[in-house]
Amino acid sequence: xxxxxxxxxxxxxxxxxxxxxxxxxxxxxxxxxxxxxxxxxxxxxxxxxxxxxxxxxxxxxxxxxxxxxxxxxxxxxxxxxxxxxxxxxxxxxxxxxxxxxxxxxxxxxxxxxxxxxxxxxxxxxxxxxxxxxxxxxxxxxxxxxxxxxxxxxxxxxxxxxxxxxxxxxxxxxxxxxxxxxxxxxxxxxxxxxxxxxxxxxxxxxxxxxxxxxxxxxxxxxx
Amino acid sequence: xxxxxxxxxxxxxxxxxxxxxxxxxxxxxxxxxxxxxxxxxxxxxxxxxxxxxxxxxxxxxxxxxxxxxxxxxxxxxxxxxxxxxxxxxxxxxxxxxxxxxxxxxxxxxxxxxxxxxxxxxxxxxxxxxxxxxxxxxxxxxxxxxxxxxxxxxxxxxxxxxxxxxxxxxxxxxxxxxxxxxxxxxxxxxxxxxxxxxxxxxxxxxxxxxxxxxxxxxxx
Numbered sequence: 001x002x003x004x005x006x007x008x009x010x011x012x013x014x015x016x017x018x019x020x021x022x023x024x025x026x027x028x029x030x031x032x033x034x035x036x037x038x039x040x041x042x043x044x045x046x047x048x049x050x051x052x053x054x055x056x057x058x059x060x061x062x063x064x065x066x067x068x069x070x071x072x073x074x075x076x077x078x079x080x081x082x083x084x085x086x087x088x089x090x091x092x093x094x095x096x097x098x099x100x101x102x103x104x105x106x107x108x109x110x111x112x113x114x115x116x117x118x119x120x121x122x123x124x125x126x127x128x129x130x131x132x133x134x135x136x137x138x139x140x141x142x143x144x145x146x147x148x149x150x151x152x153x154x155x156x157x158x159x160x161x162x163x164x165x166x167x168x169x170x171x172x173x174x175x176x177x178x179x180x181x182x183x184x185x186x187x188x189x190x191x192x193x194x195x196x197x198x199x200x201x202x203x204x205x206x207x208x209x210x211x212x213x214x215x216x217x218x219x220x221x222x
Numbered sequence: 223x224x225x226x227x228x229x230x231x232x233x234x235x236x237x238x239x240x241x242x243x244x245x246x247x248x249x250x251x252x253x254x255x256x257x258x259x260x261x262x263x264x265x266x267x268x269x270x271x272x273x274x275x276x277x278x279x280x281x282x283x284x285x286x287x288x289x290x291x292x293x294x295x296x297x298x299x300x301x302x303x304x305x306x307x308x309x310x311x312x313x314x315x316x317x318x319x320x321x322x323x324x325x326x327x328x329x330x331x332x333x334x335x336x337x338x339x340x341x342x343x344x345x346x347x348x349x350x351x352x353x354x355x356x357x358x359x360x361x362x363x364x365x366x367x368x369x370x371x372x373x374x375x376x377x378x379x380x381x382x383x384x385x386x387x388x389x390x391x392x393x394x395x396x397x398x399x400x401x402x403x404x405x406x407x408x409x410x411x412x413x414x415x416x417x418x419x420x421x422x423x424x425x426x427x428x429x430x431x432x433x434x435x436x437x438x439x440x441x
Contacts, residue, residue: 053305078307089302091293093237102233105226106308130237150306 005066005080005153005185006031007052013060013209014047021047023209024061029187029202031066031153034180036196036217037189039206045189046086048206049156052187053083065154082152084160088139089146092132096123096142099131103149117145121171136163144175155179157188161195173199193220223309227316234293235320241289246328249282250335257339264341271342272401276357276394279329283358284383286324287365290317291373300439314435318366318428325358326351342405349413353400356420360393361386363427370438393427396420 007029014022022044029035037045050056052063054074062069068076090099100114118127121141131139140163147155160172169192176199179186190196197203200217235242256274260266294300303313330351337343344350368385372378400416 055301055305075307078305081305083305085298085302087298087301089299090297091234091299092296093234093293098233102226102230102303103306105229106223106303106306108223108226146302 006033007063007065007154007185007187009048009052009061009063011061012048012051012058012063014044014051014056014058020209022051022058025206025209025211026061027204027211027214029185031185032180032183033202034176034186034188034200034217036193036200036203036220037187037206038191038193038196038203038220039189039212043206044209045206046158047209049083049158049187049189050085052077052154053081053085053156054078055083055085080153082147082150082155084143084147084155084157086158088131088143090131090139090142093130095128095130096134096145097127099142100145100149103146107150109149113149117148118142120148121145122167137165137168140164141168141171144171148175152184154185155187157186159190160188161190161192169195223312224315227308227312228319229316231290231316231320232323235324238289238293241286242324242328245282245285246331248285249278249328249332252278252281253332253335253339267340268342269406271336271340272405273398274340275329275332275336275401276398278332279325279354279358280361280387280390280394282328283325283361283365284379284386286328287321287362287369287386288372288378288382290321290366291369295373304439310436310439311432313439314366314370314432318363318431321366322355322359322362325362326355329354329358344405346404350401350404353397353404353417353420356417356424357393357397357401359424360397360420360427361390363424363431364389367431367435367438370435393420393423396423 010026012022012025013020025048039045051058052065052070054070054077057071065077066080070077096118097114100117101111104111104114118124121144123138123141131142161169164172176186188196197217197220203215203217203220204211205213253274256277257267260270304310333350365386368382372381375381396416396419400413400420403413403416
């Protein structure tokens, strides 16, 4: 595992129509660090994660992941990064196992990890049920398994606690700790500040697309 | 990578196989309605049968092509694959091949309907299937590209045929002509040249659309 997959963002900006979702965001994150991303709804947290994950292109500034530029070296960035998005990235008409198998096939990896990952996220007994029958929380767990299957060096988790039950909260905490132990760089956007602060090293507060505060996660006022 | 993409497409199509039946019924109903337009004149029905078959297939194709991207857009599944990163070209060819297979099957399934309704039988079945396969390839390659382009817009059901139909006119003409020669007889042995022309259009569509797909799906 290459622990050097840090993230550098310089004056990052992104707009949707006439509205700037990210106005001027700059920060550095060392490889292997865990950053908690906080801020009110519409502050730009998801856009920042999607820009770093190369799902959207920045309209200004630049960002590098593991030294690779998110615009010009998109493919290299994608090999390092896994995004847990608001969208589940799942096929509703396929089973949980089939969804993960598709990911494994596209990554060129054996499907042998799939069953273990489904057990890991608590979906082992529903592995052969179609996703259309899943609750929102179960979909979230499956999306989590999808991220873990990618074995990323950078994990970008957008609202990982969203829709989960208390057991699911513990699962997220465990996974973040495991990723950190493996040297994976983690950014997670959340409103669960107290909970997230216990797993994160650093915190970044966004407001209206700008960095309002940056400091240690332990300093976050709850 | 192409194998993985194709396997996924075939699995998705298998899960939505009820839709294939619905599209087949739609195509058969279209052929029936076309026969009403001509009236009970056996010679005229036979003469127009090739054109009607391809019109039925063309109208049905807009349904299957648009539907093929529904699952990709539902939970942004295609974005998820692109971020893995999956090769966009492999994703395109996987989907285009799956659409081609579905349209070819649909075309073959419509042959008996055409024979019954238009009395348009032929003994050159393998040649007819070849033309249907080549014609379906001419529909599915640009159709898959345009279905990807229109998948995220609100009026995709209108926009897809508007964009697709003008582009596939050459392939459609060659398909109709070749089918017509197979059904009505080919004393001048012209069918081969139409098939070569159709295959040439297919080669252009399949290579160009594969190159353009990445521009369409990436922001």
